[in-house]
Amino acid sequence: MMSVLMPQELRRQILEEARLAHPAECCGLLEGAREGGRFRIAALYPARNLSSDPHRFEIDPRDRIAAQRRARERAAAVIGCYHSHPDGRAMPSIADRAGAGEDDFLWLIAGGEVLNAFVYSRGVFTGADWVTSSA
Numbered sequence: 001m002m003s004v005l006m007p008q009e010l011r012r013q014i015l016e017e018a019r020l021a022h023p024a025e026c027c028g029l030l031e032g033a034r035e036g037g038r039f040r041i042a043a044l045y046p047a048r049n050l051s052s053d054p055h056r057f058e059i060d061p062r063d064r065i066a067a068q069r070r071a072r073e074r075a076a077a078v079i080g081c082y083h084s085h086p087d088g089r090a091m092p093s094i095a096d097r098a099g100a101g102e103d104d105f106l107w108l109i110a111g112g113e114v115l116n117a118f119v120y121s122r123g124v125f126t127g128a129d130w131v132t133s134s135a
């Protein structure tokens with residue numbers, strides 16, 4: 001079973017970025033640590049979306065490199081990404097399936113006020129549960 005622990009403040013930040021980016025998609029990277037099936041998110045790195053297609057996102061590779069460097073400095077790692085779906089569907093799209101590559105990578109997808117978590121591995125997105133307590 002996979003689960004995700006993230007401060008409410010970061011959840012609000014992603015939903016706000018999604019509102020501001022609308023009708024395009026917002027995107028960014030997630031810093032944290034993975035312990036077995038649990039993803040613990042500690043920070044967000046908003047990124048530029050290079051895609052000209054409003055139904056896709058493409059994280060600027062410079063932003064990815066900068067996020068990886070800062071995460072390493074904090075003894076953490078980039079463990080996932082987030083983006084929004086302006087049509088309100090908080091589920092992986094066909095474009096997401098085509099664009100996903102890294103195994104055991106966390107994907108947060110915002111649609112309206114909903115934020116869902118998925119883990120991509122070997123061609124499949126699997127839903128992950130939110131955990132509200134660090135216990």
Ligand SMILES: [Zn+2]
Pocket residue numbers: 083084085092093095096109
């Ligand atoms: Zn998507």
